[in-house]
Amino acid sequence: MIRLAEISRCFQGVIPSIVVTSDSRGVPNVTYVSQVHLIDEKHVALSCQFFNKTRRNLDENQNAWVEVYDPLTMQTYRLRLRFLRSEKSGPLFDAMSLRIQAIAAHTGMSGVFRLIGADVFEVVSVEKNEGYLSEAVETEEDVSVDGLRSEMRGLQYISEQINRTGCLEKLLEAVLESLDRFFGFAHTMILLHDECSGKLVTMASRGYGESGVGAEVRHGQGLIGTVAQERKLLRISGLSSELRYGRTVAREAGSVTPEVPLPGLPDAQSALVIPLTVGDRLIGVIAADDRDPLRFGEWDEAYLNVIANQIALGVDRMTEESEPPIVEQQAPSPVVRSSNKRVFTFYPNDDCVFIDGEYLIRNVPGRILWKLLADFQREGRTEFSNRELRLDASLGLPPIKDNLESRLILLRKRLDEKCPEVRIVPTARGKFALQVHAPVELVEK
């Protein structure tokens, strides 16, 4: 009998599988199933969402027949199954549910498009569907030893970066750069959890053109928000197929909830999203996506999980250090001068700052910017300290774990992108300068 591990590609959900069951009167029923979950060599689980007839049939006749597809070769394999039980909670249910929950969140169908049960089956037999293809399609071998060595070097490099660097910004950028260099993850982002707003804020990204730094994701929103909410890793292959399925359900249910734009590649076919946690505490989320529907396998999941744990510990350590050493700070961006006036507008009701009519930044970093600019305009001040920001109650920094450094990084990056004539430059441990190289006007509405 073929080992299920040999055909693991068939269980990544890229091509829907087919399930045939029968009732006690011998009337067959055919349905597609989005997920056949490989448990071990003797067991698989099917996601029970809407196919009630299949569910009723299994209560009458425990035999089932499933055909799964290799998404690279289109070869099919036939599994004869015997229904054992339906799990409505536990690790298996949670693992299968997360994937569905994330697609539901992305298509505005949370609570409607959901897993009812993880139906567990004994695998009675597995056979290749001989004769299905008129000619075999050749595929490349999976992983070369060279690749594995490179990835081990990558793990070592990232581990060293996290251990040595004292600067959050440098750490995040080094991690994404090495994920690209050693692991071939070309499209990645790291979002950190902001306890003030309860949202995730994009702090670093790579491979998306626009940096997206400052983009926010609510808990439970889309793939990333779902991972943050559930604090569980999510790996999805054949993302477009899953989203089409979710959109079909949304359309059939008459949903009017607007779809959340997927952060990252607009045409992503696969995604790997991992929560950054220390104990039970959420630090953030690291996400990678790709146009290849089979880009992320179990191996990628395993080592990115290791890296995620290290990042979480590194970020947590740095946010506990109230004053990072100045020698570790990133080099400031080049000076940009302009004689054109830049107009900053603060909207207190919305707690956000616009630059020349375009959104710049919100919440605590927005209030910090407004304070710095107001002091500069009123008193000509250019030198500031982290300590005075912490003591300024109007900024709303939390008393413990205020993440001031990550907020200043965010502010600095947003200024670099939207108003390079105004810069925040570290000058000494816990101190920084506001450099203004253009006429500025401040408007409060």
Next chain:
Amino acid sequence: MRRTPIDEGMSVIVGTVSPDGKPAGCRAICATSKDNLQTMTVYVPMATSRDVVSNVATTHRLAVVGSYPPDHSTMQVKGTTTNVRLATDGEQELLRIRLDRFADVLHSLGVPRRLTRSISYWPAFAIDMNVEEVFEQTPGPKAGTPIR
């Protein structure tokens, strides 16, 4: 407009069950109907339909699902078989064209045409059936609702 299993570009699957209650299925190349789905003919490749043909020869029960991959619009028909025969040479061209149309649809979703065209389609069996029940099967809360 509701899509049916006889439309071009549909992914068509047949399901059967043996006399001792063991289900089996296979991919069909296409289905046709001359009387608005009162009766239907389903074409299955000989290479992959051994169990299906064996089952319908004894139980006569057949379920056929047609699904349109881009939007998952799906319909299931159920009925009894009236005849199983070898598809004629005159029907071979129809099967080739339908497989090409299916390849076009999957190509629009990123599946290379050569992969879909590598599916065996000839020689084939033609299974004639009386359609007794028709169900909506598009994923969602209405899945399983009888249409006829």
